Amino acid sequence: MTKTGNAAIDAEMPTPIQSLGDLEQFWQQTLDWIGSHYLSIAIACASGALIIALLYGLRMLGTRLCRREHLGHWSRIIGRAIARTNIFFIVMLAARLVSGYATPPAVVAGTIGFLFTVATAVQAALWVRELIIGIVEHRAGEEDGVSSSTLGSAIGIIRLLVTAVCFIVATLLILDNIGVNITGLVASLGIGGIAIGLAAQGIFSDLFASLAIIFDKPFRRGDTVKWDQTTGTVESIGLKTTRLRSTAGEEVVISNTNLLNKELHNLAHTLRRRATLMLSVTYQTPPDVCRRIPEMVKAIVTAHDKAVFLHCCMVNFAPSSLDYELLFDVLDEDGEVFNSARHDICIAILETFAKEGIEFAYPTQTTFTAAPDGRMIMPYPEPAGPSDKPSRKAATPPA
Known part of the structure; x- marks a missing residue:
């Protein structure tokens, strides 16, 4: 539990076991409490068992929802998250619900509250992780144009990132509830994350561009696309690059970031x-x-x-x-x-x-020549008239 700064309030708040002396006190107070409140404890245990049975039945219902394909993808995603409910969380939730009826001593109540906080933080991380991964896998499951290796790698990276973030947040919440000052730790994580992000900026840029292609589906494998001056068929979508087979026959490798930074024409989705x-x-x-x-x-x-x-x-x-x-x-x-x-x-x-009889035109050019007086001159010699014909009389041979 976090400290409030008020001594009177902190004295009233139950605290978990923190030392060997607290353990002895916890044991002695537990025995005294059982001896004086055995009837209330029995009723609380029966109520807790009923709550555990109901919650376990809800967990089994989640397992069945995962197998019902006809109910839609949301029922499977929610059922998958419910099926990941931890038994320890179920027990601690039931204990927390019935502990007020049995009026346990402060040490026992504090221990139950601490364990319930830990179980709730871990269980919340599991639920959020399953919901996010379930949505991502459903979205990626419709993609039949991405190779299984690429899709598996992308899902694996997403699963790792989501798991790390969820459990880091859960750990920070647990540390904060037991009185640890997490301000410095949060600052260190933030600075470390910024440094890693700046160092691997190019890699992360292509990675997230690949995830955008896989989940947003601007094109699929086998589609004909036009990008910049390149027109070709998508052969594979990788985590860093996408490979096209151009109309000229060569393979064109384009980074995913550059592919999404320019206008892309998907010719495969043209209805006409x-x-x-x-x-x-x-x-x-x-x-x-x-x-x-x-x-x-x-x-x-x-x-x-x-x-x-x-x-x-x-x-x-x-x-x-x-x-x-x-x-x-x-x-x-x-x-x-x-x-x-x-x-x-x-x-x-x-x-x-x-x-x-319609003739197609081709590039032609006509040149006109004019005499000094402006009269048009034909580009060929004019035919000679009758008077200009040479005499048929044979020439007199020289003496």
Whole structure:
């Protein structure tokens, strides 16, 4: 028990056994108490036994809840925590509840209170540990894209950290209740934790980024993702790095911290993929044909069972072409289906334009030459007229 600073109050508060003299006093007072209050003690023991039986039954109920899959994950998590209830805590809780009825001596009451404090602190640490680990394991159990070794390592690290924190807090509470000044100890733990955190900042950064990937699930193994200038398929998620197989075939290793610090595109969760095509035709295309191009393209796109037409319209007068923009969606998240649909539509457009006599433009440039007086000069020699034809008369041979 902590000291209050008031001598009168501290004298009234029961204290646990602290020395050999207290042990002798405890034994003598216990015998005297049993001899004078045997009936109250018997009733208290019977009540305590009933409380222990009820609490033990509650513990058995928690064990059964762990096996009931149909009740949901929360019943299993709570049942798992209840099943970890310690027998020592059950006994001390029952003793604390019935001790007031039997009016034990101060030393006995103080010992029961001290043991109850220790049991409660340890039991609270066990309950908190089981609840946190149960929630984490449930959250990670849905992840089928993480290798078992990675998931096992992550759960092991979390279990170690949670266990250490819970039992350190429980130990500090116990020391504080028996009168130990824990201010210096808490300060030392805080300084030590800061030093370790600064020394292993990079490791802890990648570790917590890995845990964020495992539990938040921005992507899974097998998903196609785009990160920065890299597009590839996720092959493995480690505690420090994630490995991608790029579209070029090489393996790309990215640290988990860098992976989450930039915008990441998960292409595997795209319900539809959008294709944007630029169709460029020549300036020699007649205006009435240009007007009919959007309808031609719309008929081609809507004829495909996986494609949804969005729009097709002229968007630009380019230096050597008339540009049309075509947008359509492919209703499938599979990249191969998208590529196949886009290929089929492109071939159909090519065939339709060939039938209609519509020519695709390519970069061209026309040069005009002018005479000094401004008259246009053709880039080829003008054909000679009849008067300019050479005489067919044979030349007179020289003498």
